[in-house]
Amino acid sequence: MSSGTMRSLKRRVTVRDNGCCYVCGGEDADELEHIIPVSQGGSARDLDNLGLIHSEPCHREKTAREAVEGSRRAREKKIQKEDRKR
Numbered sequence: 287m288s289s290g291t292m293r294s295l296k297r298r299v300t301v302r303d304n305g306c307c308y309v310c311g312g313e314d315a316d317e318l319e320h321i322i323p324v325s326q327g328g329s330a331r332d333l334d335n336l337g338l339i340h341s342e343p344c345h346r347e348k349t350a351r352e353a354v355e356g357s358r359r360a361r362e363k364k365i366q367k368e369d370r371k372r
């Protein structure tokens with residue numbers, strides 16, 4: 287997606303949400319964020335999947351949470367595979 291597309295999407299979401307962060311509800315959120323990450327099947331440019339977020343601390347905390355969940359999922363997948371071998 288081009289940065290121009292991101293800019294126009296961000297403008298639309300900012301108007302829709304009055305600039306409020308979808309994580310904490312606070313104003314002046316400065317980043318456009320996919321609510322369901324594209325890597326997890328979320329739509330890249332569907333406005334329903336886009337929200338505003340504060341880059342600090344909300345986005346950083348969300349990224350950290352997703353990293354933990356991602357590694358847990360990877361571990362579970364590995365365990366399932368080993369179960370099948372037995």
Ligand SMILES: [Zn+2]
Binds near residue numbers: 309
């Ligand atoms: Zn926030």
